[in-house]
Amino acid sequence: MKHLTKLMAVSALALGFAAPATAQDDPLQVGFVYVGSIGDLGWTHEHNEARLALEEEFGDGVETTYVENVPEGADAERVLTQMALSGADLIFTTSFGYMDPTNAVAERFPNVMFEHATGYRRDYPNVSTYSARFYEGRAVMGHIAGQMTESNIVGYIASYPIPEVIRGINSAYLHAREVNPDVEFRIVWAYTWFDPAVEADAAQALIDQGADVIMQHTDSTAPMTVMREAGAIGFGQASDMGQFAPEPRVSAIIDNWAPYYIARAQAVMDGTWESTDTWDGIGPGMVGIGEMTDAIPEEVRASAQALVDAIASGEYHPFTGPINYQDGSQWLAEGEVADDGTLLGMDFYVEGISGDVPN
């Protein structure tokens, strides 16, 4: 027992000295916390690609570590604490559900910088948030989906009823309806980001209900497998999912985190890092549109590309009025553009979508 106490005292001392010893010439220690596995070919895969790009950019200047499949909750706090204790200078927490753990751990480690994806809480000066305007990509996918559906039923596999997902549904629907007034959206809430079995079942359920185009806001490729068998089409989510091209995957929304990760690591090295809130879209390149395959008619590809260009240049905002609330009352007047605050907290469907947003 006595030895143990001594050992603990020594290691505590070692830790205490180790922390300030992370001097300038040591490589920058960057930690990543992933909600899924890097082999998911979706969300986590792209964060990991950006991690690899970071290593590529700085070579020996950075050392990265990552932990996969970290549940959103108390476990995340444990993993984050562990990372901070083992000397990380900068930690990216890459899922919405890490919001509270990130801020809790940030309070205890003021010298470690935290970057939380898709959240909005920056309680401490060492927490930044970043996200991508995925809804810009959804608008393009909706534009394609509206013209590709023959049954006029578009299936939508949704994950959790949070603003990001609801925004995606609204954006996709508005742009599908714009090109096809008869289009109808069928939404299934899977209550998971990543569960291939549930996602496959949801895709099958939507196809059995007549959907011939399926959009997904879950991260596995399982729905693609079902679509391929049933002859339906869909879009890569978070990652290109190019192995399913040219059909069922006809295009994709790609998250490109690399430029942001490199810029933030550079800021820490330069000592210019400060708490910020970043929300970039197609223009700055954080959201990419995967190659549109030949399965899409040429004129649709052209009009979709025009939409991409208009969004990228800032000429067009996907939430531009007139847009009504689901009950028909007015949300945005003619020409009015939604403000970021409303978009960030979006908890309602626009007119034309049936059903209620789950609480």
Added chain:
Amino acid sequence: MFGIDPITLIVALITVSTPVLLAAIGELVVEKTGVLNLGVEGMMITGAVMGFVVAVDTGSPTLGFLAGMASGAALALIFGLLTQLLLSNQVATGLALTLFGLGLSALLGVGYPGQTPPVVNDPFPDALAGLPVIGPILFGHSLVIYLSVLLVAAVWYVLGQTRAGLIIRAVGENHDAAHALGYKVIRIRLMAILFGGACAGLGGAFLSVVRVQNWVEGMTAGAGWIALALVVFASWKPWRALLGAYLFGGVTALQLRLQAAGVEVPVEILAMSPYVVTIIVLVIMSSDRSRAALNAPAALGRVFHATG
């Protein structure tokens, strides 16, 4: 009803239920010999990864299924040796087996997510499967699904109607008495444990090779635990396990379709309904306390140490 096609619903229900059913029927036999193996989830996921890996590498789904069974049984053998020969605690060993299986499968599966497994051919010709109504329901499945139902029938027959079943049950009810009569308690239990492992492994392989056609870490997502619960709620009766599994799968498939059809029911209630409905129905069925209690193998979870 609500614009839901009952035929596609039944087809989906059978596919969704089969992995759970296979694992449950295997565990039922294990528990009938008086052993509680909580490692079902671990054996399932190991079966899922090995089934997938072998099916992808060899191009033969059949070999994949066999590999799934073998790996499930191999994991079960570890459990069997620890609990039956080294007399370790069954609950702790079973839980450890689940954790071990989850970790091992993640390791074995590195590099396999996103690979495409070979297509599994259905045993019946398209002409039969194309018949209206009964075609897709009776003839449109892969071989493993028919096997799972046959397995339920076989387990029911062996347990209830044969001398072997009587011995299995005797071991599960009172291992000392069975031992005194000269039955090899440990050998019989080990065989049941291997059978249970093979069934769970096959269920896992079916999940990865047929149902999802992909391997991802943690893809069983608790199916093994549902199988364990089903065995208890089914009062250790094979046909009830089948009913419970189909009920669970049926409500799972139905709730997604109700959502897709836009039925005005809160999604939260729909999402939890498979668990709630399955539990309620099976609780009602086994509500006669005296009979349900009688059905639990009396020696379940107890350590057997042969004395003389």
